[in-house]
Each structure stands twice: as structure tokens, then as C-alpha cells.
Amino acid sequence: MTALRAFVIGGAGFIGSHLVDALVRRGPVTVFDDLSVGSRERIAGPLGDGTATLVVGDALDSEALRDAMQGHDVVFHLAANPEARWGLERPALDLEQGTVVTQRVLDAMRVSGVPRFVLASSGTVYGEAPSACGEMDLGHLPISLYGASKLACEALASAYAECFDLRGTVLRFGNVVGPRGTHGAALDFLRKLARDGRELEVLGDGRQAKPYLHVSECVEGILFALDHQSARFDVWNLAPTGATNVRHIAELCVRASPFPDAALRFTGGDRGWRGDVPRSLLCPDKLAALGFRVTMSSDEAVARAVEELAEEVFGGAVEPT
Numbered sequence: 001m002t003a004l005r006a007f008v009i010g011g012a013g014f015i016g017s018h019l020v021d022a023l024v025r026r027g028p029v030t031v032f033d034d035l036s037v038g039s040r041e042r043i044a045g046p047l048g049d050g051t052a053t054l055v056v057g058d059a060l061d062s063e064a065l066r067d068a069m070q071g072h073d074v075v076f077h078l079a080a081n082p083e084a085r086w087g088l089e090r091p092a093l094d095l096e097q098g099t100v101v102t103q104r105v106l107d108a109m110r111v112s113g114v115p116r117f118v119l120a121s122s123g124t125v126y127g128e129a130p131s132a133c134g135e136m137d138l139g140h141l142p143i144s145l146y147g148a149s150k151l152a153c154e155a156l157a158s159a160y161a162e163c164f165d166l167r168g169t170v171l172r173f174g175n176v177v178g179p180r181g182t183h184g185a186a187l188d189f190l191r192k193l194a195r196d197g198r199e200l201e202v203l204g205d206g207r208q209a210k211p212y213l214h215v216s217e218c219v220e221g222i223l224f225a226l227d228h229q230s231a232r233f234d235v236w237n238l239a240p241t242g243a244t245n246v247r248h249i250a251e252l253c254v255r256a257s258p259f260p261d262a263a264l265r266f267t268g269g270d271r272g273w274r275g276d277v278p279r280s281l282l283c284p285d286k287l288a289a290l291g292f293r294v295t296m297s298s299d300e301a302v303a304r305a306v307e308e309l310a311e312e313v314f315g316g317a318v319e320p321t
Helices: 014-023 040-049 062-069 093-112 145-164 185-195 215-228 246-256 285-290 298-314
Strands: 006-009 029-033 052-056 074-077 116-122 167-173 175-177 199-202 212-214 233-238 263-266
Touching: 006 014, 006 062, 014 029, 014 040, 014 074, 014 215, 029 062, 040 052, 062 093, 074 093, 093 116, 093 145, 116 145, 116 215, 145 167, 145 233, 167 215, 175 215, 175 298, 185 199, 185 246, 185 298, 199 246, 212 215, 212 298, 215 233, 215 285, 233 285, 246 263, 246 298
Parallel strands: 006 029, 006 074, 029 052, 074 116, 116 167, 167 233, 175 212, 199 263
Antiparallel strands: none
């Protein structure tokens, strides 16, 4: 296999660090990260053995991007606001850290001559849809600022691919879970329990349900799409077919914690916050037809991730059940 020179924006973060672990087996990797959410510790192994190089920089800095990107074969763009709720407190956040950054990344590719990119998108682009969404089901617009930004990023990616002869892959992830996580329901619940083991607050009524994807299978899907996509530009859903509700995640977190008697307290309402899609499903059949389907169900991905995250949060103080 020809060595792949990969450039990973956001490579010191949650998904990015797992992707770097896989990419270093294919060739040298450059991680570009401002370390606002990511950390050197997540990529300590590749940095230590010299298979990866870290460039600390701001993806809004076009010149820094262009200089660092020179000579690579593919750009993996995973940098974004990691928590959709933050946009409610700072409405420009997703525009700046999502849409504007994506334009800077694509333009740096145009100038520096990197021919291919992989863009991390999200099932939030489908909005509040009544049934499982396939890649062409965009009849319901996003209802979160995060989802709106992701849809705008996809549009920019499509336009840059067409106008400047780039090859592009867009992957709409389900809710990705697993070790080294920086956000998400399971991690939030475990951290809440670490602060107060008597009661666990759960936003909404607990019936909110999303498709959860383990980070290991997320990375496998990314690389499969990279290797097997034939069209110059394409969009893929990457998720299991089912979904897991918030109550179930909360119950798993309580059982995996040192506080198995903690009571659940629901705040009420059909969603956790404004812009949150209460229930969503993704149809992964397009990627399955190409030859890839995740092996873990949503419930299995969550159960494994809760065990892994509980180990990180509680330091092995309890054996998950």
C-alpha cells in the first residue's frame, strides 16, 4: 500500500485522536489542533514514536493552515464546536468554528494543492424528521445552530469540490461515543455522579433517543469510505440503524458508577434544550451497499462506551455491571 500522508484537523480531540491511531499505520500524520478541547495526551503514543507530528494552530488562520498542509495527500477535517448546546450561549460559535473554519480549510487545500478531503458532518443536518433519514432526505431543515453550520459546511464542500477539482467525502455521523470522549450524555451523567452520587439530573423526559456509534467503528467507517468511494464527491450516513434512549443511558451510568442507588431526576419536556432533536434515526444503507455496516447496535455501542468512560471518570473504583 502506498504511504498516505494525512493531515488531521482536530486530531488531538475525541474522534480525531482515534483516527490518528489508525492513520499512522498507513503513513506519516500531521495533527493540526488549537488544543482548546483536544490535548497532547490523547495522541501521546504517535507523538512519542514519531509517527505523528503536532502543529498547534488556529484553523481560522489561513496562512498557518496553508503552510502546515503543504505536501499532504488528504485532509481529515474534524474540528468543530464539540457541544451543540454551547451555541445557545454564544450564537456565533458554530458559524465561526464550523462554517467559517471549513471555508478556510477548503481554501487552504485549493491553494496548497492537497487533492482530497474527508469532512465530519452530523445527522443533525436532517432536522426533526419523522422517520429514518437517508442521504437525500433533507426535507426537514436543521433546528440547531450546530446542525445549520454542518449543513452549510457540506454545501461549501460540494461547491469547492466542483469548482476546484477536489475529491471530497462527507460523513454524517450518529452520536459518537467511546473512550477519550469530551462531551455527550454518558460522559455528562458520569461526571454529574462523580460530583454528587445521590441524584442524577436528566434533561428532558428521558425518552429522547438517538443512534449511537462507537468511536472504533466510526474510524473504521471513515477509512472504508476513503478507500472505496469512486465518485469525486459523495455523502454517507455512518450510524447503526436503531437508537438508544436517554433513560437507558442514565441507568447504565448509575450502574457503572460507585453510586448504584442514585435516583434519576428528569427535568421534563420532550427534549433536553432548544434545538435538540428528541428522536432521530439514520439509514446507513448507502454505505452498506458499498460493503460497510457497523457491527454494534446503538445499545451495544452505548454499553461499551459507558464501561470505558466510567473507567476514565472513576479510575476503576467500580466494576461495571
